[in-house]
Amino acid sequence: MSPQFIVDAAFIAAAFLFIYGLKRMSSPVTARSGIVVAGWGMLVAVLASFLYTFGVTEAAKPHLTVNAIVAATALAIGVSWAWWSGKKVAMTAMPQMVALYNGMGGGSAAAIAAMVLLQPAVEGGHSGDLLHYGVTVFGGLIGAISLSGSLIAWAKLDERIKGTWRYTGLQAVNGTVMLITLGIGGWIVFAAGGHAPPMIVVGFFMAALLFGVFMTMPIGGADMPVVISLYNAFTGLAVGMEGYVLQNPALMIAGMVVGSAGTLLTLLMAKAMNRSVSNVIFSNFGATGGEEQGEMKGAMKPIDAGDAGIQMRYAQKVIIAPGYGLAVAQAQHKLFEFVKLLQAADVDVKFAIHPVAGRMPGHMNVLLAEAGVPYDIIYDMEDINAEFKEADVAIVVGANDTVNPAARTNKSSPIYGMPILNVDMAKQVFVVKRGQGKGYSGVENELFFKDNTNMVYGDAQKVMVSMIQAVKSLDGGGH
Amino acid sequence: MEAHTVLTGFVALYIFMLAAFTGYEIIGRVPSILHTPLMSGSNFVHGIVVVGAIYATLNATTALEQAIGFFGVLLGAGNAAGGYVVTERMLEMFKPSDKKKG
Numbered sequence: 001m002s003p004q005f006i007v008d009a010a011f012i013a014a015a016f017l018f019i020y021g022l023k024r025m026s027s028p029v030t031a032r033s034g035i036v037v038a039g040w041g042m043l044v045a046v047l048a049s050f051l052y053t054f055g056v057t058e059a060a061k062p063h064l065t066v067n068a069i070v071a072a073t074a075l076a077i078g079v080s081w082a083w084w085s086g087k088k089v090a091m092t093a094m095p096q097m098v099a100l101y102n103g104m105g106g107g108s109a110a111a112i113a114a115m116v117l118l119q120p121a122v123e124g125g126h127s128g129d130l131l132h133y134g135v136t137v138f139g140g141l142i143g144a145i146s147l148s149g150s151l152i153a154w155a156k157l158d159e160r161i162k163g164t165w166r167y168t169g170l171q172a173v174n175g176t177v178m179l180i181t182l183g184i185g186g187w188i189v190f191a192a193g194g195h196a197p198p199m200i201v202v203g204f205f206m207a208a209l210l211f212g213v214f215m216t217m218p219i220g221g222a223d224m225p226v227v228i229s230l231y232n233a234f235t236g237l238a239v240g241m242e243g244y245v246l247q248n249p250a251l252m253i254a255g256m257v258v259g260s261a262g263t264l265l266t267l268l269m270a271k272a273m274n275r276s277v278s279n280v281i282f283s284n285f286g287a288t289g290g291e292e293q294g295e296m297k298g299a300m301k302p303i304d305a306g307d308a309g310i311q312m313r314y315a316q317k318v319i320i321a322p323g324y325g326l327a328v329a330q331a332q333h334k335l336f337e338f339v340k341l342l343q344a345a346d347v348d349v350k351f352a353i354h355p356v357a358g359r360m361p362g363h364m365n366v367l368l369a370e371a372g373v374p375y376d377i378i379y380d381m382e383d384i385n386a387e388f389k390e391a392d393v394a395i396v397v398g399a400n401d402t403v404n405p406a407a408r409t410n411k412s413s414p415i416y417g418m419p420i421l422n423v424d425m426a427k428q429v430f431v432v433k434r435g436q437g438k439g440y441s442g443v444e445n446e447l448f449f450k451d452n453t454n455m456v457y458g459d460a461q462k463v464m465v466s467m468i469q470a471v472k473s474l475d476g477g478g479h
Numbered sequence: 480m481e482a483h484t485v486l487t488g489f490v491a492l493y494i495f496m497l498a499a500f501t502g503y504e505i506i507g508r509v510p511s512i513l514h515t516p517l518m519s520g521s522n523f524v525h526g527i528v529v530v531g532a533i534y535a536t537l538n539a540t541t542a543l544e545q546a547i548g549f550f551g552v553l554l555g556a557g558n559a560a561g562g563y564v565v566t567e568r569m570l571e572m573f574k575p576s577d578k579k580k581g
Contacts, residue, residue, distance in 0.1 A: 018527070035566045042559055049529075071552050074549045082564065239528040251528060251530065268511075360515050375573050
């Protein structure tokens, strides 16, 4: 067996394991085994790739020892750093970590493109092959955008960059940077036939990185999940393209599977947030809203946490609508403890998850899973929205925009049209909230002023502790 | 290496087309509770790019290419390893109710 045969066999095995693993990830029952299967595929492919040392080009042979050391060192550092950072990251910070790892993949694809473009013309090479270099440059472009864009997304979600970056003429500046980038890329492919001077190649990637920064800076934090998902798809496409350039079908398949899956996921997310993808990228959220809202009718009525807890103890059906605020207060465990008390008292308790609860679709499910909440009492918005009118109590913990009825009724509201959880239809609504502030989108919430709504002010964790104590003292002394 | 078949543009298009449908079909059926782990899982899968970066680095001929190759492999390895660890951590937590469901 030649080394090339082993490499090829390892890659087809990897491609199979990736697809099979992703397939298993599509159900919560088998998901864990799915990632492990895909992990084996990755291990096999990476180990096999070092057999490439037996097939390097003549020109590279004198450099082989250094090259192998460079590759092995970089691999060891990259794996150790990522392993360590991935093990220690908090579940609440998961979206920005995914953004970061994703951006790294885009950067890797861009690096491949750069190395291909820097290679000198050789006899029988690809000189003047427009398809080969066109794909190289395009993959490098979206890879570089994904790298710098994801870094900005990471910094924003991690609150290292605060606020957004908007000024008049922003679109014009972004457009110019994009045109310059495309111009240099086009020149490399069409005029230089894929063999541009190193400075031009470096300039092209600098421009592409800059464009990623410019494109992401004006986008608000609320839209960031869509952006991260979009860059995930970008990286996938970039990897697929560079796979074609390197004649490596494993990269092509893995990249394209992720590219299309990521595109679909992006569209699903944007739809759940009532935003179109182009709207997210080319316009600004909340730039017009926020100021021109009508006066709120009624008043916010506070209630004691213990009283609210006891009322839920005697309810038949309670639906919980958690939001990111729950996780910020680290109250998931206490909330679940309270839920178990209610269940012991034969209350039917369900969780209702808005598609964008948390910082990313599905993020809240992860945060609840971390606290031990079983996934079969957690329901998606579409499945549970009809049940709110039968619920005795709906309790909102740390959510705001996703339960604002203004999205249904107030046409002037920036969140108008966004699907929401119908908590306001429950007989009684409790809102656990730190203070009287607005939500992530900066919009006032009509729910808080409704007749059937009572506000439980305080830190979510302390509120949960009070509720637990109230119910426990009741059940302890009452019988 | 000489006998290695070259992928023509059209064969590449077939691969891309079938892979794109595969990705679409897999994600289309995923319940939204798994969207975050799945995004992270698909993120892990494109970490395979590290293999391409290793290949390109082994074929480097100048110091500039070696430097770029170093970063390419470093970033790709981070993508693969980080994507795996966080996905595994998240999925490991998903558990159903204890038997007494009702």
